[in-house]
Amino acid sequence: MRHAYAWIAGVLAAAAIGFMFSALLSRQESGEGALAPISGFPKLAPVREIAVHRDGEDTAATRLIGDPERIRKILDGLAAAPRSHFDDPEFMGTMYVIEIKRGDHANRFFLNDLRGTGSYLGGKIYPENPDRDEVWSLPADLVGLIAGSVTPESQEPPLLYLSTSLTDSYVDVSANREVDRSTVEAALKRTLLQSGPATDTPASYEVRWIDDRHFRISFSGLVPARSLRFSLDEAASASGESFRSADDSPRNVGVLFHPAATQAIRWIDAEGREALSVALNARYIQEVRVGGARERGLILHRKDRPPLLVSTATGKQQEIPIPPAWPEAAPSFGNDYGTDLLFPDRLQDEECYVAVGNRNVYLLDRRTGQARFLYASPTPIYGLTPSPDGKRAAVLVGTDNGLGDDSDVVLVSRDGGNPVIMKNAAPHSHGHGSLFPARLSWITEEEIAVPDLRESAWGMAFVRITDGRARPGDFPLLSEAERLSLEKQLGAGMEIVRYYREPAGGSNRIALEVNRNSAFVPEVWIVDTDGDSQAVWAGAGYLLGWSEAGILIADLPAEGYQPEPVLSLSPSTE
DSSP, X not given: OHHHHHHHHHHHHHHHHHHHHHHHHHHHHTTOOSOOOOOOOOOOOSOOEEEEEESSTTSOEEEEEOOHHHHHHHHHHHHTOOBOOSSSSOSSOEEEEEEEEETTEEEEEEEEEXXXXXXXXXXXXXXXXXXXXXXXXXXXXXXXXXXXXXXXXXXOSSOEEEEEETTTTEEEEEESSOBOHHHHHHHHHHHOEEOSOTTSOOOEEEEEEEETTEEEEEEEOOOTTEEEEEEOTTOBBTTSOBOSOTTOOSTTEEEEEEOOSSOEEEEEOTTSOEEEEEEOOEEEEEEEEESSSOOEEEEEEETTSOOEEEETTTOOEEEOOOOSSOTTOOOOOOOSSSOSEEOOSEEOSSEEEEEETTTEEXXXXXXXXXXXXXXXXXXXXXXXXXXXXXXXXXXXXXXXXXXXXXXXXXXXXXXXXXXXXXXXXXXXXXXXXXXXXXXXEEOSSSEEEEEOTTTOTTEEEEEETTTOOEEEEEOOSSOHHHHHHHHHHHOTTOEEEEEEEOSSTTOOEEEEXXXXXXXXXXXXXXXXXXXXXXXXEEEESEEEEEETTEEEEEOOOTTOOOSOOEEOOOGGGO
């Protein structure tokens, strides 16, 4: 995971410079050239010598600058330097102490050399005890006059920083090396992918260079509900160094999408054509099994409207009526996913269990909307599942109110009898410090499968309902052969959010949602794990299933990234 954190930090750093990158571009377009100086840097002439120290003023001077012409150029550059402020951005760099000597007096400044990073700046300079506005931005050539060449220990490996504007369809790219421009064009031409059928008109793009380290890729012609993807792994520096990440992270992968006028769930066939669609006006999507069969459905938790049950096989929609007020309800617990309702993993008949406000359990008649109160939990509810005969529900509740990751299992009877509480039966069963739903399933008459997050997000434990004892278990996502095939086609270290196998018998194709790009946008891929065929990119979106009608992909919201708004079925039910 250390590598993943490293590239995420790089992405966040790129996001921090996005605003100033745009300002630099707008000045270039308006003919202003460099940033307009609002200087005020102290006037220090006449200067006889400039001493440059590494790691503090008490060390021996790294450089002594006494040449009058060089000193004049440095002072002229400082006089023209624009004011800045701290963290604009200043996420890394090499620190120097600069002594500007005038007669027997020396003025000391700190210089942060940012040339070895992906910053659009060369560096920052400020006095020993600066006021809030006593910070000045310096171009790279001026930092070079003062500090000399970038030291090897402060020079990062060749890196690109991508900052994506989902609303305006462009990606800003900064590099910590001068870039070979031809390699950028070649990488885009070879790796650009677009979702949708092949008959769609391809989106076009333009690369606009700010300088040899900064450029913007602007896209046009992307139709609503379509997305595109590209990789700059094949780009190289002017000296021939590759920008490909040594740890195979997706930091150089960009993904953009054009929001649809109406967010929808779409059934997509193997050629990218849309077979069905259902409007998606939902805060949260919950996957369930319907009836005694293995039919799957999606419950759309809609804003200010009753939930909607959608068949993944046909797209048929059925509203689930709910009472205008829930009887005997105790005050709700706040959650992190935006809806007060939580259904079980199975809807066995016309009556089903439902949790309201992450606290109250009811038996809901899905025909009439009438609800009967069964239980109020003193701690937050994370999930529930009905017994095979429907006479009881197992409810996963927090062990305490502190949002720790341990849980109790409570057995609630359909007839309203006294609940059975199994303390600490499901340790490590949900995320610490937040309240998102957890997947669980009553898999046999005697055992309930609950999440176990100690090993992986897909780990499971089995709780025996007779005594609350748990045994560890695991449901590997894929076989070893399938995993190796995925790594070969998509790269190692991917985060698989969920996957579905093609419903046709004998097929080795898998649709999977992964997070593997610099914009943190979920992507859907179709992979044939038996053979050498190339993986097919289905586009950006939330993967919700694979039925005979096609692969179900939910459009992303127009505002872009948000926490995953989907609760899928437990892998124990596969």
